[in-house]
Amino acid sequence: AQKITQTQPGMFVQEKEAVTLDCTYDTSDPSYGLFWYKQPSSGEMIFLIYQGSYDQQNATEGRYSLNFQKARKSANLVISASQLGDSAMYFCAMRERDTGNQFYFGTGTSLTVIP
Amino acid sequence: NAGVMQNPRHLVRRRGQEARLRCSPMKGHSHVYWYRQLPEEGLKFMVYLQKENIIDESGMPKERFSAEFPKEGPSILRIQQVVRGDSAAYFCASSPGQEAIYEQYFGPGTRLTVT
Numbered sequence: 001a002q003k004i005t006q007t008q009p010g011m012f013v014q015e016k017e018a019v020t021l022d023c024t025y026d027t028s029d030p031s032y033g034l035f036w037y038k039q040p041s042s043g044e045m046i047f048l049i050y051q052g053s054y055d056q057q058n059a060t061e062g063r064y065s066l067n068f069q070k071a072r073k074s075a076n077l078v079i080s081a082s083q084l085g086d087s088a089m090y091f092c093a094m095r096e097r098d099t100g101n102q103f104y105f106g107t108g109t110s111l112t113v114i115p
Numbered sequence: 116n117a118g119v120m121q122n123p124r125h126l127v128r129r130r131g132q133e134a135r136l137r138c139s140p141m142k143g144h145s146h147v148y149w150y151r152q153l154p155e156e157g158l159k160f161m162v163y164l165q166k167e168n169i170i171d172e173s174g175m176p177k178e179r180f181s182a183e184f185p186k187e188g189p190s191i192l193r194i195q196q197v198v199r200g201d202s203a204a205y206f207c208a209s210s211p212g213q214e215a216i217y218e219q220y221f222g223p224g225t226r227l228t229v230t
Contacts, residue, residue: 004157035218043204045158045221091157095219101171102148102160103208103219 001026004092006106013082014114020067021077021109023092031097034075036066039089039108048090051075082113117142119209119222120189127228128197136192136225140209147190148219149182152204164190197229 005024013019025034036048051059051066059066067076079086089110093103120139128134140147145165150158160174164184175182179197184190194201204226208219 033218037221043226044223045206045208047218047220050218093158095217101163102174103150103158105150105157105159107157 002106003027003104004094004106006092006109008109009107010110010112012112012114013079013086015084016081018078018080019082019111021079021090021092021111023075023077023106025073025075025092025094027073027094027096029096029098033095034066034068035093035095035103036064036075036077037091037093038086039091041088045091049077079111084113084115087111087113119207119220121205121207121222121225123225124223125226125228127230129230130198131196134194134197134201134227136194136205136207136227137189138192138207138209138222139189140207141220144209144211144220146210146212147184148208148210149190149192150206150208152206152224154203158206161192194227197227199229202227202229 003026032053034051038046038048049059049061049064049066051068058068063080065078089108091108092106095103119141122137147164149161152158162175162182163171167186179195181193204224206224207222210217210219
C-alpha cells in the first residue's frame with residue numbers, strides 16, 4: 001500500500017483565492033510526522049509546514065495551514081490568498097518513528113495560480 | 116548559516132561512465148539521506164548514512180550504486196557505468212537527528228543526464 005497518496009495531479013486557483021491540496025497517509029506507527037514541501041520549477045525542495053501525530057492543533061505557518069484529520073488519516077495543505085509565486089509542485093511526506101530513516105513522498109500536485 | 120550543499124548542480128555523462136555526486140550537510144547535522152526523483156515523480160529514498168556508516172541502504176539499486184559519508188568531507192553518491200535510466204534529479208538531505216519530529220533539509224539537487 002502507498003504510504004502517501006496525493007490524488008490531484010494538477011490544480012488551478014485564482015490569484016488571492018484559497019486552495020486545498022489533498023494528502024492521505026497510511027501508517028500503523030502511532031508516532032509520525034507529516035510534512036509539506038514546495039518544489040518550484042527551479043527544482044529545489046522548500047520545506048513549508050510540519051504536523052506531528054500527537055499535536056492537538058493544526059499547524060500553521062503564515063499563509064500555509066495543515067488540516068490534520070487523524071481519524072481519516074488526512075493531512076491537507078491549505079494555502080490562503082494564493083500568489084503567482086505559489087505556482088509549483090507540492091509534495092506531502094511522512095516520517096515514522098519506527099522507520100525514521102526516510103521520508104515517504106507522494107507523487108505531488110502541480111499548482112497553477114491564475115492571475 | 117549555509118544550507119545543504121550539493122555539487123555539481125548539473126552533470127552530463129555518457130553511457131558507461133561514472134557519476135560522482137557530492138553532498139555537504141548543514142553544519143551540525145550528522146545524518147545524510149539520498150533521494151532520487153525521476154521525471155514527473157516524487158522523491159524515492161535511496162540510502163541513509165551517518166559519519167562512516169551506512170545505516171539503511173534499502174532503497175539503493177543492488178548494482179552500480181554506492182554511497183559513503185567519510186569522517187572528513189562530503190557524502191558521495193557514486194554511480195558506475197551509468198545507463199539512460201539513471202537520468203534523474205538526485206537530492207541529498209540532512210537532519211540533526213533520526214527522530215520523526217526532525218525535518219530533513221534538502222539540498223538543491225544534482226540533475227544527472229545520461230546521453
